[in-house]
Amino acid sequence: MRNATLKQLRAVAAVVETGSVTGAARKLNVTPPAVTMQVQQLEEHLGLPLLDRAGDRFQPSAAGREVLAAIARIEQAMADCGAALDAMKGLKSGRVSVGLVSTAKYFVPAALGSFTRAHPGIDVVLTVGNREEIIAGLRGDNIDVAIMGRTPLDMEVDKTLIGDHPHVIIAPADHPLLGRRLPPSALATSTFMSREPGSGTRGLMERFFEENGIAPRIGMEIGSNETIKQAVMAGLGLAFISGHTIAAEVADGRLAALDVEGLPVVRQWFVVKRTAKRLTPPAAALTEFLSRRGPEFLPSTPYVHVEATA
Structure with a gap:
């Protein structure tokens, strides 16, 4: 490894990360032949294959995994060095x-x-x-x-x-449930616009309903808070959402927050x-x-x- 270059190491890491030579070239802002050359030169130097093809993607060989671990340590050492130098500059x-x-x-x-x-x-x-x-x-x-x-x-x-980060349930401004205190059970038959699995808001919503013995009816999974708000304003359902995302719409009278027992949930x-x-x-x-x-x-x-x- 003594004569391996940083370009060669980063080429291998980029191919593994993206799964392809073309993707690695885009990531590194070089041409695909340049990536191929760097990988081949490192493999020739080490005398071992670093990449295996699995279908249409590359994955690291056993030797490649060792090299990737070394690359991670090198990149961290360089980042630490950069931080120390930045500290000197203020x-x-x-x-x-x-x-x-x-x-x-x-x-x-x-x-x-x-x-x-x-x-x-x-x-x-x-x-x-x-x-x-x-x-x-x-x-x-x-x-x-x-x-x-x-x-x-x-x-x-x-x-x-x-x-603080409060979460509420929003409805169209003319929704019939507005204007009165609601137990969570009053929402059991409502349709909800929801963030995608993996989002923090989705997880918080699921915990709130689970604690209240409700299985919410998910009408749509939407990866954008803006689209969720538009769907609620269009009357497609309710939504459990961050209170920080709705300030403008509530102020304009386009959305309202339901008065539900246990809400807002504040994180x-x-x-x-x-x-x-x-x-x-x-x-x-x-x-x-x-x-x-x-x-x-x-x-x-x-x-x-x-x-x-x-």
Whole structure:
């Protein structure tokens, strides 16, 4: 391995990650022949095959798995070195990669805008996905910090509190269940628009209904909060959703939150990092900023709509 180059190692890792030479070339911004050459040169140097073909995808051989483990250690060592060098430069420049679950996009961009105005030399890169995708980004060190609610259980992480995150059940503004206090059982026959399995909101909804002995009727699984809100406004059903996503629609009278016993379910927003990851000064500064000022950017939403009675 002494004469192996970083280009060769990254070519092997990219082929395994994407499953193909073409995908690796796109990831590395080189041509497919260049990827093939780097892999072949490393295999010739080591005297062992590193990749096996399984159908239309490549997977690592036994030797390839050893090389991938070495690549991961090398990449982590380089990241740690970069963090140490950034620490010497302070906060005048640098880069921080932030992952956020899709629900957090309703307040995080405003917070990041304030942060970057205070630190104009720092570049912030955003990745938005569902909970599983953001956890994978943390695990692979593709993101420095994540903004999420339910933190991963299968990975050691450090979390810093931002603030409360309430969840409610929304309905069209003219829904007949509005204006009165409802037991959860009153929703047993309702149809729900739901986030996809794997999302934090879906998991929280399922736990709420399970605790109340209800099996919700899922009309549609939708991977976008915006589309869910449009479906509810169109009268296709109700939805269990983050209260931070509906501020504009409630204020405009297009949606309302049902007054259900046990709601809102309040969780918290956290800034999350892998415990073993050493943050760069920009990432550490962003974490501190979100902990200190993050609550300022959380939407203020009227969670329950109660009509006046005579």
